[in-house]
Amino acid sequence: MVESTHEANLQSQTLTFKAETKQLLDILIHSLYTEREVFLRELISNAADALTRMQFILLTEREVVDPEVELKITLIPEPEKRILRIIDTGIGMTAEEMIENLGTIAHSGARAFIQAVKETQANPNDIIGQFGVGFYSAFMVADQIEVISRSYQPNASAARWYSRGQETFQVEPAEKTNRGTEVILYLKEDANEFTQSVRLREIIKKHSEYIPYPIYLGDDQQPVNRQSALWRQPAKEIKPEDYESFYKQLTLDFQPPLFHLHLVIDAPVQVYALLYIPASPERGLLSARQEEGLKLYARKVLIQEYNRDLLPSFFRFVDGVVDSEDLPLNVSRESVQATRLLAQLKRILTTRLIEALKNWAKEKPADYITFWQRFGRYIREGIATDEEFGELLTPLLRFPTLYKPDQWLSLDDYILTMPARQNKIYYLISDSVGSALNSPHLEIYRRHHYDVLLLTDPMDPFMMLHLKKYQNLEIANAATEELSPPDTTSEAQETEKKPLSTEDEARLISRIKSILGDRVADVRTTQRLDESPARLVGRQGDPPQELQRLYRLLNADQSIPQLVLEINPFHPLIHYLNTLPETDPLFRLSVEQIYEGMLLLEGLHPNPNDMVKRQYEILLHALKAKHQQE
Structure with a gap:
């Protein structure tokens, strides 16, 4: 490198950095950057800043060096010399500005920064703040850095800055007639990749694709970057x-x-x-x-x-x-x-x-x-887990319903179709839409002509633990809600016999309990059912159904909870059960089948295959009885 002293008003100077430079550079180089390639991003960004400042000056001043020159950045690799040059036509620097901008690492707080790293052993990324020292990242790949710059000011002289990244740097006059700055990196032996055009293009594309000024590589006439974001x-x-x-x-x-x-x-x-x-x-x-x-x-x-x-x-x-x-x-x-x-x-x-x-x-x-069917689970997750934004997501929900199982209704759509007397939004959790539609829990809602949201995604129980209201309407589980039958008698009850007598009802309940034992918490009759002979419901005080489902999902719990079996006293199957004698094996088989059928509808049966053998036994008894009658 040739030293020049042709400028009378500028002498070659060797200066000391204004901070504990060696220590600070070690931290910057070895601690803050996880990929060495980012040095180029930093230098290109600095060049773009210089061009932006020049662009602003050109709006108001014409007495500048090279007023017509293109605002651009040029990279010139020299693989045989292991040199990379980054050149811009920006605002440039005087010698004094070089000393101030390149000779002062972190204008204030350098000592405090180093002390904090020593005392707390913290990650520098967490405490360093804004120091503006991206230029020095170039020492990750370079043993020496030379900067030659000419300010836009017509009377300013060109200057050269040089450093090996140690305690001192040099500033001296330079030969440069055109405006802008040239950063020359003398690369380390293991950094020659940064003189390869393919590698440089890759880095520019990744980090500096949308810099608003053209970036040229070598003698190429076309910019490497797009410029327009x-x-x-x-x-x-x-x-x-x-x-x-x-x-x-x-x-x-x-x-x-x-x-x-x-x-x-x-x-x-x-x-x-x-x-x-x-x-x-x-x-x-x-x-x-x-x-x-x-x-x-x-x-x-x-x-x-x-x-x-x-x-x-x-x-x-x-x-x-x-x-x-x-x-x-x-x-x-x-x-x-x-x-x-x-x-x-x-x-x-x-x-x-x-x-x-x-x-x-x-x-x-x-x-x-289409979006909902593919990404709806993420929206459910947001409602279930995000306190800040969960409520905002609720209008995005879509559900099939009891009366529109092949459509997707929003909560707003659902509310529009509610009868005037309905004051809650009802939902049912099930494994599939088909299972939900066959659920005995929905029979009372059909009688009221209330629509019910059908929730079949595994995330739904978790979501419903957090979704309690919408537009000031309570959102209630149809399976556990205490909904009284409507005033009118159902069609099934109109065509059916009277319910069991009090004595028959008590006797039948006792017989069913003797078969099921502690598999059920209780057996009782209900007025909520029409077409189904029975249903299973939770006990008062049990955890919510949503929480129980979630627990089984997360813990793969295969145990069957103790539920209450409610029987329909109007159903013919219940009436026929009541007529079977104590010794008839068909009574036990039928009770077992009714109970496990309800488990199946609730998604609780651990092994539905067990029901098949029992079905064969029931069929055999029925066919024998038919044969004997003939």
Whole structure:
């Protein structure tokens, strides 16, 4: 390197850094960056800042060096010399500015920072704050750094800054007639990869794709980066195919997304976001995004590849990018300080996305149902687990119902169809829609003409522990709700005999208890049933049905809870049972079959195959009786 002293007003100087530089550089280089490639992101970002400042000056001043020159960044690799040059045509620096900007690591607080690391043994990422020392990350890959710069000011002289990353640096005159800054890295032996064009393109594409100035590589005439960030463009200027193309580039998912949301928000924080809901919750083998999280940019510079703090976990299936001018970054740009601003961003993005989904459901209900069938479990999870946003998610729920089992109704749809006398929203938890429709619990609701939500997802019991009201209406479990029969007599009861006498009822209950023993908590009659001979219900004081189901799901509990068997005194099967003598084996078989049939309908039977053998026995008795009559 040739020293130049042609400038009379600037002498070569060897200066000492204004902080415990060696120690601080060791921390910066070895502790703060998990990937060495980020040095290039930092230098390109610094160059872009210099270009932005120059662009602003050009709006008001014409007495500048090279007023017509293109605002650009150029990377020149020299593999044979193990050198990488990063050149910009930005604002440039004088010698004094070099001393101030490059000779002072952390204008204040350096000693306090080092002391805190020593005393607390904390991760520097957690305590360093904003020091603006990304330039020094280049010492991860370089033994020496040289900076040659010419200020935009016509009367300023060019200067050269040089350091080996130790206690001192040099500043001296330089030969440079054009405006801007050239950073020259003399790379370490193990860092020659950063002179390879393929590798440099890869890093630029990953971290600096949307820097708003062209980045040229070597003698290439075409910029490496796109420059224009789709999420920062006005939505009215973007075509649907552009959104889809960007999604496929982002994810390598060749299926078009189900939905996208483009946000441009100025207050209370400035944020640009482009969020996508994929076609499937399962990521393909070739997906470019194998982890959950959004790409986080600050001023178009990629900060985090997978940020999981910008949306709640129940929206983890969402892909996209978020970009903000207001993010405070820590020294390495590899993580964002845990500030209220990040929490504010999360609230804004989440509430806007929920509102957008609600509008989508109204405008394109068929498309929304496709989303619900594929991603509804995540919405249920949000209601069950997220105290902050769970209530906002409730309008997004969709259910089949007793009277519309092949449709998907929202809670608002359900309320619109409620009879005037109905004052609660009813639901039934079951293993499938078919099982639910055959549940004896629903017979009383048919008589009242009350619709019932049918909940069949494994997440539903957990969700219903938290979903207690909607629009000031209580949400009640149809299986446990004490609903009295309507005033009118049911059709089944009109065509049936009178119920059992008090004596017969007591005797039959006693006989059934003797068969089932402690498998049931009690046996009693009920007026709620029409077509079914019996049903199983919980005892008063038992944990809610939702909690019991959840416990069985989480603990794989195969034990059968002790429930109350309620029998229908109007049902012909109960009447025939009452007529069977004590010694008839058909009585025992029938009681067992009724009980286990109810277990099956409740999803509680541990081994339904056991019922098959008993069915054969019952058929055999019936056929024998028929034969004897003939």
